[in-house]
Amino acid sequence: MKLNIRKVKPEDINTFVNIYISAYASLTDYKYTSKKDIKNYFKWLYRRDSEGFFIAEIDKKPVGFCACDSNWVNREGKPVFAIHEVFVLPEFTGKGIGKALIEKALEYACTKGRKTVELWVGEKNYKAINFYKKLGFKEVGKWGKWIKMTKWLNC
Ligand code: ACO
Numbered sequence: 001m002k003l004n005i006r007k008v009k010p011e012d013i014n015t016f017v018n019i020y021i022s023a024y025a026s027l028t029d030y031k032y033t034s035k036k037d038i039k040n041y042f043k044w045l046y047r048r049d050s051e052g053f054f055i056a057e058i059d060k061k062p063v064g065f066c067a068c069d070s071n072w073v074n075r076e077g078k079p080v081f082a083i084h085e086v087f088v089l090p091e092f093t094g095k096g097i098g099k100a101l102i103e104k105a106l107e108y109a110c111t112k113g114r115k116t117v118e119l120w121v122g123e124k125n126y127k128a129i130n131f132y133k134k135l136g137f138k139e140v141g142k143w144g145k146w147i148k149m150t151k152w153l154n155c
Pocket of ligand 1: 023024083084085086087088089092093094095096097098099100119120121122125126127128130131132134135
């Protein structure tokens with residue numbers, strides 16, 4: 001099983017839509033449901049930071065994505081490194097792919113001189129919350145149904 005993580009290209013849009021739908025199938029909330037909205041989301045993520053948008057492939061098969069943003073300014077007006085999105089095909093979860101995608105994102109954050117990483121996750125998305133905690137993120141706030149998590153980078 002050979003894992004490769006590369007930058008996303010605009011032509012990955014349909015793969016993004018298909019894997020997004022599968023990855024979020026068991027979650028009833030915190031997601032876009034129409035293909036049109038998911039495509040627009042892909043375009044927004046790509047515009048935000050194309051250098052920080054990654055796709056994971058196992059033996060050349062696309063299995064997951066991670067989209068981050070080195071240009072983000074948070075709700076308090078502070079420039080932070082944001083992780084907007086990460087997901088993995090259900091049949092490939094639990095194999096370290098999500099972790100590898102986040103590590104790639106954090107490596108990228110360091111090249112941009114960012115020290116604070118911030119993300120928002122659904123309050124009942126326990127799987128993702130536990131995943132982020134395992135990777136060193138801490139819950140630091142809440143807004144509506146969203147939990148804010150941050151991690152400090154030593155780079
Ligand atoms: N409970 C406890 N720990 C977990 C869980 C869980 N449910 N899932 C993963 N972990 C731990 C693993 O044990 C592993 O720890 P280890 O390094 O000590 O072995 C670590 O987290 C990394 O696990 P991976 O196998 O790399 O994670 P995976 O590839 O399964 O991806 C993900 C996790 C991305 C959350 C996946 O389950 C998914 O796609 N979920 C649906 C989409 C989603 O909710 N995305 C996040 C939305 S929030 C946002 O994107 C900002």
